[in-house]
Structure formats: structure tokens, C-alpha cells
Amino acid sequence: MAHDLRRPERTFTIRQLCVEFKVTPRALRFYEDKGLLAPARDGMNRVYGHRDRARLQLILRGKRVGFSLAEIREILDLYDEKDGGAAQMAKSLKKFKERIVALKAQREDIDGAIKNLEDGVQRLQRQLADIRPDLLPKADAYDTMLRSRLDGAHETGEPARAK
Amino acid sequence: MAHDLRRPERTFTIRQLCVEFKVTPRALRFYEDKGLLAPARDGMNRVYGHRDRARLQLILRGKRVGFSLAEIREILDLYDEKDGGAAQMAKSLKKFKERIVALKAQREDIDGAIKNLEDGVQRLQRQLADIRPDLLPKADAYDTMLRSRLDGAHETGEPARAK
DNA sequence: CCTCCCGCTTACGTCAACGTCAACAAAAGT
DNA sequence: ACTTTTGTTGACGTTGACGTAAGCGGGAGG
Numbered sequence: 001m002a003h004d005l006r007r008p009e010r011t012f013t014i015r016q017l018c019v020e021f022k023v024t025p026r027a028l029r030f031y032e033d034k035g036l037l038a039p040a041r042d043g044m045n046r047v048y049g050h051r052d053r054a055r056l057q058l059i060l061r062g063k064r065v066g067f068s069l070a071e072i073r074e075i076l077d078l079y080d081e082k083d084g085g086a087a088q089m090a091k092s093l094k095k096f097k098e099r100i101v102a103l104k105a106q107r108e109d110i111d112g113a114i115k116n117l118e119d120g121v122q123r124l125q126r127q128l129a130d131i132r133p134d135l136l137p138k139a140d141a142y143d144t145m146l147r148s149r150l151d152g153a154h155e156t157g158e159p160a161r162a163k
Numbered sequence: 164m165a166h167d168l169r170r171p172e173r174t175f176t177i178r179q180l181c182v183e184f185k186v187t188p189r190a191l192r193f194y195e196d197k198g199l200l201a202p203a204r205d206g207m208n209r210v211y212g213h214r215d216r217a218r219l220q221l222i223l224r225g226k227r228v229g230f231s232l233a234e235i236r237e238i239l240d241l242y243d244e245k246d247g248g249a250a251q252m253a254k255s256l257k258k259f260k261e262r263i264v265a266l267k268a269q270r271e272d273i274d275g276a277i278k279n280l281e282d283g284v285q286r287l288q289r290q291l292a293d294i295r296p297d298l299l300p301k302a303d304a305y306d307t308m309l310r311s312r313l314d315g316a317h318e319t320g321e322p323a324r325a326k
Numbered sequence: 327c328c329t330c331c332c333g334c335t336t337a338c339g340t341c342a343a344c345g346t347c348a349a350c351a352a353a354a355g356t
Numbered sequence: 357a358c359t360t361t362t363g364t365t366g367a368c369g370t371t372g373a374c375g376t377a378a379g380c381g382g383g384a385g386g
Binding site: 342346349 | 358364367376381383
């Protein structure tokens, strides 16, 4: 492996991706087995390119939003299905739209869940304030006010989450 | 026992809840087994009250937003933990806040996924318009424009979804 | 040369969340 | 009185998404 390390020709070993995305090699091989990834090979060894890396990102986010690997595979297939006929495209289009509807519904669920939990937080904070104000996690009085209308959406890098 | 069947004392059989929420009896018993539900008994038979029903709603939404049954159980426990001491409450408070953060992150994921899919839809629609405009799922040209800024959030009843 | 460590493959194990099936009781319809 | 429906408790099967262990090859370092 000694010939070039220019700009966008960067490639990744399995371990690099594993570290970056906090997954095990086993998982990546599993995804490959299931047809979600198809890295090049250097002899026996897998060589992941920027494309594979991008797909992996999609896979992981797909998982986070609740898609099964099979569903993710479908979506990925639809994406790089250069053609396959107009009929296929129409079917893909329909499926995409269905996914979008489902995701929007899920977003509603999440917003609802957030509200519930925030109510719980309010309750607990009030009770704690009565009984043991010293245990309150610092300034929150008007901080909470702000967040309730301004919300907080920014970056986290994109690391792991649930499970 | 026979003494009162006034207003909010409505109870439900297992099947009623199953029909209403589109789950199987097996699932409800399973949730009970896992400590998420604890309906009263009339002899052998389970009798669900409004409280159980509310919990079930939370369970199902919890599932939809990606919580495991164990996590849901934890949350539920936190909710009806009448007390347990101030220290416990502080811990609960922390956990609630963590959940909220996680859910907001997940909403970001979902918004991202939606955007991706909408891009895919655009792509497909343009290509289809070129090749086979007749296969386009009806009027969409300015309909899409509208939805892209106005979004669509209303009711669906609350029925089943994923998997 | 020997030993690590990374990587590969194949195969079996596991965990969650139920589904399915058996075997039975009690209530409800005909 | 008989059958159907609805309910109960086990116990075992299933699916998805990996984890874990076994066994082997190859390069780097002591």
C-alpha cells in the first residue's frame, strides 16, 4: 500500500470506519453480507472508499430512525439503481413518499414524547424545589423558559446514541 | 363484585384494548410479564383501568420512538414512583433530561432522513418527467412546492406503523 | 524465528419481542 | 346441552441484528 495519498482518493480500513462510527468489524461485515455495503478488496482485505463511508452513514442513521436493515437496503438500492426502467422508478417514488409520511408521523410521536418528558421534568423540579432545593441541577428557572420557546438544535458530530 | 359502574370507572377487557390499539393479547400479557402493566384481576381475568390504558399508550409510543421495553419500563417506573426520597427524584430528573436530549437528537436524525428522501423524490420525479411523464402520480408540480414550506401535520387516529 | 495483532471466514450463540401451539376454564350464544 | 368465543397459563419457535469463538494467513517488531 505505497502509491498515493492524495485528496479525495482516501480509503479506509475496516477498523478506521469502526472507530469513526463506533461499530464493530462484525457489524460492517454483516452489513456487507446483507448487501448494504460492497467495499473493494485488496487481496483478502476490505477497502472502503468515500462512497462506502457515505452509505455507512446512511445505514446508521437509518437504524437510528427505526428502519430494518432490509428496509435500508431497499432504500440504498433505490438510490443507486441507475435505471431499471420507468416503472421501477415510479415504484421507487411511491416507496420514498411512503417512507416520508411514516417519518413525519414518527416525528410527531417524538415531539409528543418530548412534551411528556418535559412535563415530568417540570413536576419533579417543582417537587424537588419544595423539598430539597439544594439537589436541583443548577440554574434552571429562566433557562427552562428560554429553551421552551427557543429550542436547541445544533451539532453533535454524529456519534452513537441509543441501544 | 357488584357495587358501582359510574362514569370514569370504565374498565376494559384485554380484547378491547387489543382492538383499540391493534396489538395482540399476547403482547399485553408479555408487557405485564415484563412489569410494564399490572392490571387488576377479576378472578383469573385481567381488568384494565384507565390508568393501564394510559400506560399502554405510553408503551406503544415509546416503542414507536425506538425505546426498548426495558427502557420504557424504567420511564414508567420513574413516573409513578410516588416518592422514594429526594435523592431518587434527583436521579429521575437526570434520566428524564437525558431521554429528552436523546429524543431531540433522534428528531434531528429523522429530519435529516426526511430531507434525504425528499431529495430522492425530487430526482426521481425529474427523471420520470423527462422519460415517462404519464407515470407521474398526478399533480405534484406546485403541490410539492406548497408542502415544502407548509408541511403537513395533522391526525391519523394513532394507529399502528412501523416494523 | 517467534509472537502479536489485524483481518478473513464459517459457524454457532444470544437477546428482545413477540408468535404459535397446547390444554384448559368460564361465559355466552343457539 | 352443546359449541363457540374469550380468557387463562406455560412452553417452545421465530426473526433480526449482531456477538463470540475457532481456525487460518500475513505483516511488523523484538
